[in-house]
Amino acid sequence: MVKISTLLDGYQNFYKKYFIENPEFYQKLVKEGQNPRTLVIACSDSRVDPSILLNTKPGDIFVIRNVASLVPPYENDDSSCHGTSAAIEYAVKHLNVENIVVIGHSDCGGIKSLMKENQEPHSFINHWLSIADEAKQNTLSHKEIPSHHCELCEKEAIRCSVRNLQTFPFIKEKLAQGLISLHGWYFNMNTGSIEIIASSD
Numbered sequence: 001m002v003k004i005s006t007l008l009d010g011y012q013n014f015y016k017k018y019f020i021e022n023p024e025f026y027q028k029l030v031k032e033g034q035n036p037r038t039l040v041i042a043c044s045d046s047r048v049d050p051s052i053l054l055n056t057k058p059g060d061i062f063v064i065r066n067v068a069s070l071v072p073p074y075e076n077d078d079s080s081c082h083g084t085s086a087a088i089e090y091a092v093k094h095l096n097v098e099n100i101v102v103i104g105h106s107d108c109g110g111i112k113s114l115m116k117e118n119q120e121p122h123s124f125i126n127h128w129l130s131i132a133d134e135a136k137q138n139t140l141s142h143k144e145i146p147s148h149h150c151e152l153c154e155k156e157a158i159r160c161s162v163r164n165l166q167t168f169p170f171i172k173e174k175l176a177q178g179l180i181s182l183h184g185w186y187f188n189m190n191t192g193s194i195e196i197i198a199s200s201d
Contacts, residue, residue, distance in 0.1 A: 018058070029059050036062040038099040039091040041084075041161065043069045048105045048187055062091045068110030069102055070131045071161035074168045085168075092170055098180055100165060104158040104197070105187040111154045115139070131164070132157040155197050158184040162198040175200060 018025050041064045042050040050056075050063055064087045072084060091097045104111075113119065114129040114136055135156035139149055162184045165171055174180040184198030 026058070034059055034062070034095065036060060036091075036095060037097060038062070038101060039064070039088070039095075039097045040101050040103060041066075041069055041071060041088075042103045043067065043105055043108060043110065045105065045108065047189060048103070050103060053103070053187065062087075062095060062097060064088065064091075067125060067128055068108055068114070068132065068157060069104045069161060070110075070128065070157065071102065071164040072131050073164045088165070088168065089170065092168070092174065092180065099183065100171075100180065101183045101185060102158050102161045102165075102198075103185045103187055104154050104161075106151060106154065106189045108150070108154050111150055111157060114157075115150055115153055132160055135160045155186055155195075158186060158197045162200075166200075 036059060038060075039062045040050045040054070042048060044065045044067055050061065050065075054061065064084055066084055070084075071088070072082070074085070075082065088100075091100075110125070110129055111132070113125060114132055119126045132153070135153050138156045139153040142149075142152075162182050165182050166175065171180060171182075175182070182198070182200040183196070186195040186197050187193075188195065
């Protein structure tokens with residue numbers, strides 16, 4: 001277990017690297033603002049931090065993390081809070097990202113919960129996971145449910161999220177103009193490999 005003191009030591013290393021040894025780095029980011037070309041939508045799982053996985057520096061990618069890397073379909077509804085949708089809107093309309101990458105992964109706790117027969121009622125998690133009901137049904141539609149059904153659902157959920165991205169009018173418009181590309185990747189934690197699951201290219 002990582003202690004708070006260890007996290008503070010890590011911050012000291014970060015501070016030394018970017019503010020002592022290379023002070024111009026963050027001065028440029030502050031002065032010019034952020035300009036990431038890619039939005040990454042990833043899982044909240046502590047084992048799959050996209051900045052570490054993709055070996056990026058501060059300012060390289062705009063990141064949204066949530067349970068199971070899910071993208072909800074577009075809803076024209078002001079009565080609820082839509083955190084993931086708001087961040088997508090900001091990345092596309094204000095930062096003008098050119099790529100959106102949805103990264104799912106193996107051994108996903110969210111997808112395991114989705115695939116359970118008896119789910120906890122009145123749960124924030126289960127309500128959120130209902131976004132991937134289509135992925136679950138596609139997985140269960142196989143005549144014989146294979147032993148690796150969670151892996152199949154993990155990949156189906158990525159495809160579902162990429163399709164849901166295309167329901168946002170401002171993304172659909174940029175796709176038609178060739179100004180943005182959508183990608184779905186699957187990270188296998190056992191092998192370290194990344195599999196391309198979906199792409200608009």
